[in-house]
Amino acid sequence: MRPYSIFRALFLATAASLLLSCDKGNEDFIVGVSQCSEDSWRQKLKEELEMATYFNDGVTLRFVSSNDDSELQQRQIDSLAASGIDLLIVSPNQVDPLSEEIDKVYDSGIPVILFDRKTDSPKYTAFVGADNYQIGNMLGHHMAESLGGRGTVLEIGGLVGSSPADERHEGFMDALSHYPGISLAGFENGDWTEEGGEKAMARLLESYDGPVDAVFGGNDRMAIGARKAIRKAGRGDSDILFYGVDALPSADGGIRQVADSILTASAIYPTQGTELLLLALDILRGKEYARETTMRSSIVTHANAEILLLQHEEVVRQSDYLKMMHLQAGRMHDSITLQQIIIGIVLLFLLVIVVLLFFYIRAYRQKTLLNEILQEEKETVERQRDELEEQRDKLIELTIKGQDEEEEDAEQSVGKEMRRDNAFLQKLTQIIEQKMSDSEFSVEELSSELCMSRVQLYRKVKALTGKSPVEIVRQMRLTKADRLLSETSLNISEVAYSVGFSSSSYFTKCYRDYFDRLPRQASQN
Known part of the structure; x- marks a missing residue:
């Protein structure tokens, strides 16, 4: 898989995980509940409304009670409306004092459900009682x-x-x-x-x-x-x-x-608090609902x-069990939310790593490409140097041939004598084999190892082998490379570097020119 593909996949996974960790599953609604008093009936209604939220995530209830004080209830309703509620459920303490305040909430665009008690105004969304x-x-x-x-x-x-x-x-x-x-x-x-x-x-x-x-x-x-x-x-x-x-x-x-x-x-x-909250949600979600509901x-x-009390006891047991399940579900939800956050952090961390890896790979590729360009330039310089050395050797050879004819016969006799000098050739071969893996090894260094000048080395090697020192070095390198390719499991690049070539492409060119075949053909044999 390409780096940008990995980057894209992890980005999408991280985004999905973060979205899941923030998902509440439902719309968020705030419902204000204005009670006119505090008593057992009102407490039962409150408990039923709260229990109804167990099955409707995202609903927040805000309760206020005026304790039979109409003026206080007016202020509480005004405060609820200003707090940003989405819907108001209100049980008016008295008709006249509260009608105007409830009308104001209704006119502001907040749906109003009158519960248990009405006002003398038609400005309400629904009535339940x-x-x-x-x-x-x-x-x-x-x-x-x-x-x-x-x-x-x-x-x-x-x-x-x-x-x-x-x-x-x-x-x-x-x-x-x-x-x-x-x-x-x-x-x-x-x-x-x-x-x-x-x-x-x-x-x-x-x-x-x-x-x-x-x-x-x-x-x-x-x-x-x-x-x-x-x-x-x-x-x-x-x-x-x-x-x-x-x-x-x-x-x-x-x-x-x-x-x-x-x-x-x-x-x-x-009381029917559950049905009351469901009615509120239908209104908020734009569903159909009955404007007048008679209980x-x-x-x-x-x-x-006694029968009704027994039934109530069973309902209480079921309610307690439901509350316990809700608490457990809440703990599980918190645990899942924590896990989602951890997963999101891990994925975000991986995303950062992948981004860094992406830029690292990109920089590495650019560096590799630059090295290849430099290597090609280096190979070109080396080829030009070798060509210049060959031309220089040829000039030296021509210069030598232009010497005194009298010395020529002597030199030829010396040449014949040098060809028989196995000790010199063995030493020459030994030095080249020792220095073969060094890509910087040159004829100058070879002549220095033999304690000879470059001209003397050229004359003697040419006389003994018929080839220049540059040709001898390259021939030995290629011959050893051919043997390594056919006898070992080394790949072409490893062989090229082991015999002193700094570039596998240049090695391939020289190998093909010398053996008239590609290196991979030798490794296949």
Whole structure:
């Protein structure tokens, strides 16, 4: 694989790993939740909303609670909108004080889901809640039938100005209108708390001293507070029917109070936090959704309270198991994220190495190319030098031939004598073999080793062999190279360098000129 291909592959792998380490799997949404109070019902809703995020990564919930303070809730809603939320879920404490603030959020482009309670404005994206009129009407009919159509009733309503309080009272009164034998002897508003219900009932008892057959509380807590007030006033409470709304399955909730006969009956007011968050996500993702969603309700009596509590216990066990799984999944996710980061760092480190390697290879190739160019120049210079030496030797030879004819005969006789001088040839051969691997070995160095001038060496070698010293050196080098190629496993470059050629290409040229074949043909034989 080429270096740039490796570089490209590792770059893509690193980018993919870094993207995976940052991937959250879903869109990131911030949902603000404005609660009007803090109680068991609101806590249950909060837990369900949080549990719904287990299956919807990327959703952040921001909770605020005004503790039944409408002015505080206005400020909290304004702060949530300014914090950059994508959607607002709000349960208005009261209708009039909060309508304008919620309208402002809606007009700013932030979707608004009214939950449990409405305002008097049509500016909202969706509404989710039980039918408070139907709950009040259902409890009114149940109470009237339990009283046999006759009796005196007291009612503790919810917070003044809240839509659930008004709608439950209206439904309750419409139900009682069907029973002429039942009369509402007194009505007082509470504030949804047990203490508020107790105080409201105490006020009623101050102005009403007649019989009490049943009490309707706007929620379970106020109904329990009303019972405490009746008991403190010395009125017998054992024969009075007490009705409430919410029917929470918690330890102090309405279902347990019904099971323990503290309350006669209660209406379930569902929370459905999971469905609420899914609705919010459908709105944020541009999916179809219902603008009005009515949650179903039912009456809890002593006959079915224990069954509902058992069902709730099973739901709690499953919820706890789900929370445990979520924690484990969170730890696994953190571990995977750490691994992805480590992989990303490793790949980034490898990427840096590959980049450095790429530039190193590139520089090496440029250096090799430059060396080849220099080698070619060197070979050219060597060839030119050898040619000049040969021409110089020829000039020397011509000069020698131009000497006195009388000395020529003597020199020829000396030449004949030199050809028989085996000792000289052996020494000459020995020096060349010793210096053969040195590419810088020259005729000057050879003549120096033999203690002769270059001219004397040329004359004597030419006389003995018929060849110049340059030719003798090259012939011995090529002859040894041919033997190495045929008898050893050395490659052409290794052989060329071992016999004194600094370039394998120049060696190949000389070899072909001398043997009339390529070096690889000798190695094949």
